[in-house]
Amino acid sequence: MDISLILKMAADAEPHRVGLTCDGRHWTYAALWAAATGAAVEITASGCSHVALLDTGSEAAPIALIGAALATMPYCPLNYRLADADLAALLTRIEPAFIIGDVDRVKKLAPNSGHTVFSRYDFVTLAEKAAVPDREAGEGESIAVQLFTSGTTAAPKAAILRHSNLVSYIFGTVEFGAAEPAEAALVSVPPYHIAGIAALLSSIYALRRIILLPAFDPQTWIDLCAREKATNAFVVPTMLSRIVEMLDAASNKPDLTHLRAIAYGGGRMPIELITRALELFPDTNFTNAYGLTETSSTVALLGPDEHRAAYGSEDPEIRARLASVGKPLPSIELEIRDEDGKVLPPGEAGEIYVRGDQVSGEYRDRSALIHGGWFPTRDAGFLDEDGYLFLSGRADDVIVRGGENISPGEIEDVLLTHPSIADAAAVGVPSTEWGEAVAVVISLKGEHPGDAEIKTLIRDRLRSSRVPERILVVETLPYNEMGKLLRLEVRRLLQTAG
Amino acid sequence: MKPGIKLKSAVCDTEVLVIKAGGAGVVSCGGAPLVEARTGGKGAVDPAFADGTKMGKRYTDAAGTLELLCIKPGTGSLALDGVALHLKDAKPLPSSD
CATH class of the missing domain: 2.30.38.10 (Luciferase; Domain 3)
Incomplete structure (x- = not known):
């Protein structure tokens, strides 16, 4: 049995109920099922080996997810925030893929490749035209989803989830049709994250309408939540931090009392933040x-x-x-x-x-x-x-900053390229905004270059998320007798220094 | 019978997914044994097993060794060796997605 059964049951039980709202358009379960069956026809005809999504969240995500299942092909949503070189490497690993989303970027990064590429609009239009809604749910037992992990020191790992894994998760945690007709879940996690996939499947099986927010921004989240009367939401701690900040600063607080449940995960939740959130949302x-x-x-x-x-x-x-x-x-x-x-x-x-x-x-x-x-x-x-x-x-020791995994090694490598830096260690330190933030401890072999210069070095060579919030200079870094850096001691140094 | 397979009623529209396969014994719906594929026309539902099945509900025996998930409802009701299966209590978890 495959994950298409989840949408098929929803479409059989409540065909006319709205299952998804995105960019002001509503999709019933029957419409989503029909489009998924049509997507499967197009996917099969393409002769590809993977279905990839290179796009923000939209109706194309559930249609491609279920369409891929019906076509017995792995669904592989890609992180559109990746740098060109990293994304190009992933595109090579899934070739030939049926890709939905950023057509220009695929053409630029993988010219002369065997990929079949569609814009979101073209894909959905094609899928609706090719629909065969009378078909049964699939019987596949193979790979449902392939997700590339953030990757630490080596190339990203291709984690695979079989249909049996995802179906067991949904049947084990969600009661079919448990949601009342007015319930709606605001989904703002990106489609390439496991939470984004779980949110789609859980909400569909519960018959809870999904309100998709394609790109998170606290004000947009609050506005959409209020406008669509969301009853449920899933956020990562960083999102909650920004929402709380926005609400605290607002002179005219919006009415969000319809929000009955907030689930969070994906990173460390600072106790100050969850406490403030419990105060702000007492019910x-x-x-x-x-x-x-x-x-x-x-x-x-x-x-x-x-x-x-x-x-x-x-x-x-x-x-x-x-x-x-x-x-x-x-x-x-x-x-x-x-x-x-x-x-x-x-x-x-x-x-x-x-x-x-x-x-x-x-x-x-x-x-x-x-x-x-x-x-x-x-x-x-x-x-x-x-x-x-x-x-x-x-x-x-991976640093998890706002849900993004950061390898200390990449930061340390860049620091060591500076002529004045003798040794370097990067660790995660608690941050109210990001869960964890980057802090570095260095020893010198010349003049202190100054914090600004170090930050610029990291920003230019890596990404802004890697820029250390704290820089501490020490005489020597702590190692054990085997020459292994003692990261715990490094964290203690930072703590002691305040 | 094994977990993950789909079985159909021979006498109504009911379809179930096997969650727990249980031990020996004949599993029936509407009074007729469940089948993997329907052949020919449907027989009649035995009035003694006509309470119906509900979409998305789980059915289990008293020992809890057999568990079936209804993925298509019908007019017949499920039984193991002639003893009606009962609705499994849902212990809902808070939504975490």
């Missing part, structure tokens, strides 16, 4: 979701009652749970293990391992699952006595 249910691409989205969650209980508690242990990601889903097994693979008791930090039908742990070239089907997440954390999961960073 809204907050849910913190923790998950990874490789686990088909959520594996643990902190529910609304737990948020309010922690928020209102005097007990420091219960109050601390506001900073946890809650408990593992009933359909998931979760363990904390040490470096030797030994399962650790509550309170002890180690690497998070998960197991379950929704967990793929699989990449295009290899499976990362170990003995017994467990997936080592590379995330570090611990469970408290009552089973609440607390994250303590990436096991491999």
Whole structure:
């Protein structure tokens, strides 16, 4: 059984209900299903090997997602924010692909390639014309979605999610048709993120209308939320930070009381921010979701009652749970293990391992699952006595800034090109706005170049998101006897320096 | 029978997806065993098994070893060895997407 069943059931049960609103146009479940069946016809006829989306969120995303399933081809949404060279490399890896979106960019980056490229408008028009809505849902058991991870030091990994993973996730976490007719979920996460895909499938299966916001901006989010009377929303912490800031500054606060539930995930949520959000939205249910691409989205969650209980508690242990990601889903097994693979008791930090039908742990070239089907997440954390999961960073030190994974290595490499810098370490430090921000600690072999010059160097060579918010100069960086940089010590240096 | 396969009623429009396959025993809908593909015309629904199936609902036996998800509703009702399956209680999780 494949993921097309999810939309087929919605279209069979409530064909005339609006399932998607985007740019002022409404799509019923029947219309989405019809377009997906037509997309499948065009995709199959193209003879390609992948379906790619190089576009912001729109109706083309669910139509291509389900159309690809019906055509038994992997759906591979691409990050349109990538630099040209990085995107060109990914385009080569999925050739020949049926690509929807930025036609000019594909032509520029992959001239003379075997790709078949359509603009969003042309794709949707073609799909509607070729519709065969009477067809059944697909029976494919192969790859549903291929997502390129952000990539750290090496080339991005092609994580794959099989139909069985995604279907298990949806059936395990969502009750069919659970939403009341007036419910609508505001979706502002990009389509190439696992949260963007999970949002589409979960909302369709719940029969909850999706309101798509193609490009996030706090004012647009607030306006759209108010205009469409959104009842649910999913945001990453950085988005919530900007929304809260905007609302705090607004002299004429918009009425958002219809917003019954806000779910968030995708990065560290600063406790100051969630506390302020709970004050600003006193009647809204907050849910913190923790998950990874490789686990088909959520594996643990902190529910609304737990948020309010922690928020209102005097007990420091219960109050601390506001900073946890809650408990593992009933359909998931979760363990904390040490470096030797030994399962650790509550309170002890180690690497998070998960197991379950929704967990793929699989990449295009290899499976990362170990003995017994467990997936080592590379995330570090611990469970408290009552089973609440607390994250303590990436096991491999990646800095997660506003949902974007940043490898310390790339920043350090650039710093070391400066003639005055002897040694450098980049680490993530807590940031209210970004979850984590970049901080660097350097030692010198000449005159201090000055913070401005260092920042300019990073901005010019990398991207603005890599520019350090803090720069600390030390005599020497801390290493262990094996010559391995002690990043924990580096963080302590920053803490001590204030 | 194994998880993930689709089965149809021989006597009504019901279609189910197997979530948990359970043990031995005959699973029926409307009084007739479920089939992978319908052949010829539909028979009649046994009035003793005519409560109907509901779209998107899960049906399970008393032991909880068999679980079927209705992906197309019909007029027949589901049973294991002649004992009616019951609706599984939904324990809804807060929406996390």
